Amino acid sequence: xxxxxxxxxxxxxQIAFFRKKLNLPTSAWTDxxxxxxxxxxxxxxxxxxxxxxxFRGAIDKAIAGGATLEEFRKxxxxxxxxxxxxYQGGRNWRSRVIYETNLRTSYAAGRYxxxxxxxxxxxxxRYCHSDAVVHPRPLHLKWNxxxxxxxxxxxxxxxxxxxxxxxxxxxxxxxxxxKRLGLAVGPRPEDGTETVVIGQRSPxxxxxxxxxxxxxxGFEYTPGKARLESQIPPEIPDPPVSGSAGGxxxxxxxxxxxxxxxRRAPASRLLPANLSDERYTQAFLQEFGxxxxxxxxxxxxxxxxxxxxxxxxxDPSGVTKINKRGRGQYLLLLAxxxxxxxxxWVRLEWHGARTLAVVRRRYIARFQVQGSDKPLLAVFERxxxxxxxxxxFAGDTQQADDWRVGVRxxxxxx
Numbered sequence: 001x002x003x004x005x006x007x008x009x010x011x012x013x014q015i016a017f018f019r020k021k022l023n024l025p026t027s028a029w030t031d032x033x034x035x036x037x038x039x040x041x042x043x044x045x046x047x048x049x050x051x052x053x054x055f056r057g058a059i060d061k062a063i064a065g066g067a068t069l070e071e072f073r074k075x076x077x078x079x080x081x082x083x084x085x086x087y088q089g090g091r092n093w094r095s096r097v098i099y100e101t102n103l104r105t106s107y108a109a110g111r112y113x114x115x116x117x118x119x120x121x122x123x124x125x126r127y128c129h130s131d132a133v134v135h136p137r138p139l140h141l142k143w144n145x146x147x148x149x150x151x152x153x154x155x156x157x158x159x160x161x162x163x164x165x166x167x168x169x170x171x172x173x174x175x176x177x178x179k180r181l182g183l184a185v186g187p188r189p190e191d192g193t194e195t196v197v198i199g200q201r202s203p204x205x206x207x208x209x210x211x212x213x214x215x216x217x218g219f220e221y222t223p224g225k226a227r228l229e230s231q232i233p234p235e236i237p238d239p240p241v242s243g244s245a246g247g248x249x250x251x252x253x254x255x256x257x258x259x260x261x262x263r264r265a266p267a268s269r270l271l272p273a274n275l276s277d278e279r280y281t282q283a284f285l286q287e288f289g290x291x292x293x294x295x296x297x298x299x300x301x302x303x304x305x306x307x308x309x310x311x312x313x314x315d316p317s318g319v320t321k322i323n324k325r326g327r328g329q330y331l332l333l334l335a336x337x338x339x340x341x342x343x344x345w346v347r348l349e350w351h352g353a354r355t356l357a358v359v360r361r362r363y364i365a366r367f368q369v370q371g372s373d374k375p376l377l378a379v380f381e382r383x384x385x386x387x388x389x390x391x392x393f394a395g396d397t398q399q400a401d402d403w404r405v406g407v408r409x410x411x412x413x414x
Contacts, residue, residue, distance in 0.1 A: 013110030015064050017224055018102075022359050023052040024407065025304075025346050030199035030207050031407040033218055035226035037105065039348060043098055045087055047409045048304045049361075054079045059102045072099045097164065104161045108169070109224025112159065115150065115172050116228065122172030124185055125150045127158065130167035139191060139214030140168055147173065147183050154188050156222055163216030204255070204408050255404055260342045260414045262366040262375035269336070270369060271329045277320045280328040281313055287335035302344065302410055304361070312387070330378065330391035337365035337378035340412070347406025358383045364403055379403050 021041040026032055029044035043055045058075035061067050067075075076095040079085065087094055115125065129136065129144035140162065148154055150172070160168035178185060191213045198217045200206045211220045271283060281292055288308040290296035295309025313322035322328060341363040348359060360383040366375045372393060377400050379390040390403070 011063075011107065011110050013113045014106045015110075017109040017113070017227070018060065018063050018106045020227075021056075022348060023049065023056055024348065024359055025049060025052055025302075025361075025409055026407055027204060027409045028199055028202035029218070030202050031204065033207075033209075034221035038109070038224060038227035041102075046085065047302045048083070049359075050305070051079065051083050051085055054083065055098065059098070062099060063103060063106060069096060069099050100165065101161075104167070105223040108160060108222075109227075111170065112222055112224040113228060115170065118172050119150050122174050122177070123150055124148065124173045124175070124178055125152075125155060125170050126173050126181075126183070127160070128169050128171055130169070133165075133167055137163065137166070137214060140166065142191075143168075143189055143214075145181075145183055146189060147178055147185050148188055149185070152188060156225070157212050157215060157220045158189075159222040159225075162214065162219050164219075166216075166219070203411065205257070254401075255408060259364070259366060259400055259404065260412050262368040265333060265336070265367040265369045265376075267370040269332045269367070271332060273326070273329050275328060277313075277322050277328075280322045280331055281310060281320070284313075284322070284331040284335055285310065287332065287339070298338070300338065300344070300363070301341065306338065306382070327389065327391050330376065333365075333367050333369075333376060334378045334380055334389055334391055336367070337363050338380050341365045341410065342412045343404065343408055344410040345404060345406040345408050360406075362403065362406070364400070366400060375400075377403075 018041075022039060024032060024040040024042050025047045026042045026044060027047055029042075031044075032040050032042045041052065041056050041059075043052055046052050046055065058067075058072060058079065061075070062072050073092075073095045076091070076098070080087065089097075115122070124147050127143045127146040129140050143158065155170070159170055160166065162168055173181075173183075193210050193212050195208060195210045196217055197206050197208050209217050211217050271280065275283075278292070285291055285296075285308065288296050288298045290308045290310075292310045295307055295311070298306045298308050300306060313320050322331070327334070342365045343363075345362040345364070346359060347362065360381050362379065362381040365378050367378065368375050374393040376393050377390065381388055
């Protein structure tokens with residue numbers, strides 16, 4: 001299949017669409033699906049923020065500066081070497097998928113925005129199959145020159161690109177254009193659907209999806225449509241989840257499997273309830289090789305760097321808050337949750353009043369402390385705007401499951 005050659009003239013709607021995305025670590029390509037890509041920039045299997053950020057810069061350079069595939073491959077090689085990324089597939093195939101999929105979907109999103117602005121002048125859309133494709137898909141060839149009203153529901157799943165390596169696109173027409181080209185409006189193609197299982201090798205398990213025939217799973221949406229239509233803050237997930245917010249289009253989903261069984265912990269992992277703030281701080285930092293005077297960089301089970309230091313427990317005025325809500329005695333188990341979590345999740349949180357979204361990484365673990373009949377839940381969550389923790393004895397499984405939302409990056413093997 002021939003590669004696409006993008007022009008040297010920057011496409012402003014495409015650039016703006018891409019730059020509004022948030023970096024989101026993932027464990028597999030099925031973690032973020034269809035319209036969720038309108039909000040999140042992902043590289044399948046890149047589960048560390050620094051790797052995702054590096055690829056974000058390389059793709060931005062390609063979109064805004066017109067970098068070719070071969071130029072992007074130089075960045076790809078440098079990123080892989082710098083971070084030791086163990087990716088799936090061959091180097092040429094994987095780099096092509098990252099490059100072309102991001103460029104084509106962002107281009108389609110920018111084009112969709114333009115076509116929406118032109119609907120009054122060009123109320124019809126035409127499906128166009130690219131002649132550059134060496135091995136065309138039969139149904140994509142069949143759809144070539146299909147003309148339908150711009151608001152026809154068919155476009156919601158067939159806008160293009162419609163699969164890996166697909167170069168199909170849409171153009172706007174008016175009534176005179178339709179007549180001049182010898183075309184007709186309609187009928188809508190009716191090719192049926194098929195149910196397929198995807199992500200068989202995903203750490204989070206397979207997914208069953210239904211897609212229109214001729215559309216690769218994950219491409220049955222219109223890039224940019226969900227974001228363009230979402231002019232209000234996203235809804236809170238239903239049912240509400242403690243400490244989280246998401247909504248239409250955001251990859252905040254729940255698992256179908258339970259948390260791993262609580263691990264046994266000796267009673268000595270609970271600190272006395274009457275220690276000084278300094279002793280609590282020292283005990284927590286010591287778990288990571290840090291001291292009140294010297295912070296440390298701890299890398300979690302996925303290799304993500306976490307700065308650990310005294311400033312974690314100081315408010316803006318410098319007053320310690322380490323024993324906030326009586327959490328001091330649970331700090332060793334909170335450290336255990338960070339070092340050896342049951343699960344790690346990432347999610348997007350929307351701040352409606354500030355009209356911005358942040359990516360948060362959440363560590364969850366449960367412990368059966370000696371002498372207690374209830375498991376202890378420990379949650380540590382951090383984002384660019386800060387962090388918070390939850391510790392305490394959980395009376396039921398649902399209370400722990402309330403924290404399991406977003407995209408799961410890691411699960412402890414029992």
